[in-house]
Amino acid sequence: MRGGLVASARLLPRPLVRWFLQRRAQQDINENMSGGKKVKIIFVLGGPGSGKGTQCSNIVEHFGFIHLSAGELLRAEINSGSENGTMIDTIIKEGKIVPSEITIKLLQEAIIKGGNDKYIIDGFPRNEENRVVFESVINISPEFVLFFDCSEEEMERRLLGRNQGRSDDNIETIRKRLKVFVESSLPVIEYYESKGMVKKIDATKPAPEVFEDVKAIFTHMA
Numbered sequence: 001m002r003g004g005l006v007a008s009a010r011l012l013p014r015p016l017v018r019w020f021l022q023r024r025a026q027q028d029i030n031e032n033m034s035g036g037k038k039v040k041i042i043f044v045l046g047g048p049g050s051g052k053g054t055q056c057s058n059i060v061e062h063f064g065f066i067h068l069s070a071g072e073l074l075r076a077e078i079n080s081g082s083e084n085g086t087m088i089d090t091i092i093k094e095g096k097i098v099p100s101e102i103t104i105k106l107l108q109e110a111i112i113k114g115g116n117d118k119y120i121i122d123g124f125p126r127n128e129e130n131r132v133v134f135e136s137v138i139n140i141s142p143e144f145v146l147f148f149d150c151s152e153e154e155m156e157r158r159l160l161g162r163n164q165g166r167s168d169d170n171i172e173t174i175r176k177r178l179k180v181f182v183e184s185s186l187p188v189i190e191y192y193e194s195k196g197m198v199k200k201i202d203a204t205k206p207a208p209e210v211f212e213d214v215k216a217i218f219t220h221m222a
């Protein structure tokens with residue numbers, strides 16, 4: 001059936017094909033409802049090194065969410081040797097943001113594969129383009145946005161000490177990522193703030209204290 005669709009797609013204009021594929025992915029996600037429950041998404045935002053990944057692991061352990069990190073999906077794509085891998089690798093080393101089409105496709109696939117009704121999406125949306133394209137393609141509004149607020153000085157200190165072999169954890173790329181966060185990601189947080197959807201956490205504190213604040217939010221939500 002899908003082979004037949006691919007063959008007929010060659011005869012159609014590209015925007016129509018893209019629209020059709022997006023609709024089908026949306027349906028796939030909606031059909032992916034677990035036990036008849038609507039798929040719930042929470043965006044986890046904050047600067048590089050603010051502790052998003054650390055706290056997402058705690059949330060998974062205590063509250064049964066699936067953790068999707070946009071950065072990790074992109075790194076896996078590089079390591080898979082895909083045709084986009086070299087381009088993604090170059091963009092990440094420059095501290096820039098990968099085109100939304102690529103990241104959203106990876107998120108879409110992970111949501112469909114996840115088979116759960118609760119996802120925390122870490123490090124996404126990173127800019128206005130990410131936000132707008134996600135809205136139009138996935139068409140699920142986040143329950144809320146968890147924002148880890150941390151000083152630049154502390155984020156830089158943490159990243160320099162992370163020691164996980166990441167190609168972007170060097171002082172030159174870290175400074176570029178911090179700049180991109182202020183210029184491109186903060187406006188997205190402000191957008192959600194204007195809609196009353198942001199839950200801000202003081203992320204400069206030690207990790208166990210940060211998790212106490214996170215726990216309070218998720219306990220009230222359950």
Ligand SMILES: Nc1ncnc2c1ncn2[C@@H]1O[C@H](COP(=O)(O)OP(=O)(O)OP(=O)(O)O)[C@@H](O)[C@H]1O
Pocket residue numbers: 046047048049050051052053054055071123158159161162163203204205206207208210
């Ligand atoms: N509250 C905290 N206090 C001190 N160190 C922390 C805290 N939270 C996380 N760390 C450490 O800081 C480093 C960065 O944390 P983490 O990887 O969770 O950040 P991140 O926001 O996911 O960063 P990135 O956007 O680069 O992926 C890690 O080495 C982690 O162990």
Ligand SMILES: Nc1ccn([C@H]2C[C@H](O)[C@@H](COP(=O)(O)O)O2)c(=O)n1
Pocket residue numbers: 048069070071072074091092095096097098099103122123124125126130168177
């Ligand atoms: N929405 C996203 C998320 C991540 N990236 C790229 C650029 C980031 O610097 C890098 C690492 O992400 P992290 O692990 O720090 O969340 O991945 C992107 O382009 N778009």
Ligand SMILES: [Mg+2]
Pocket residue numbers: 052053069071123
């Ligand atoms: Mg991370």
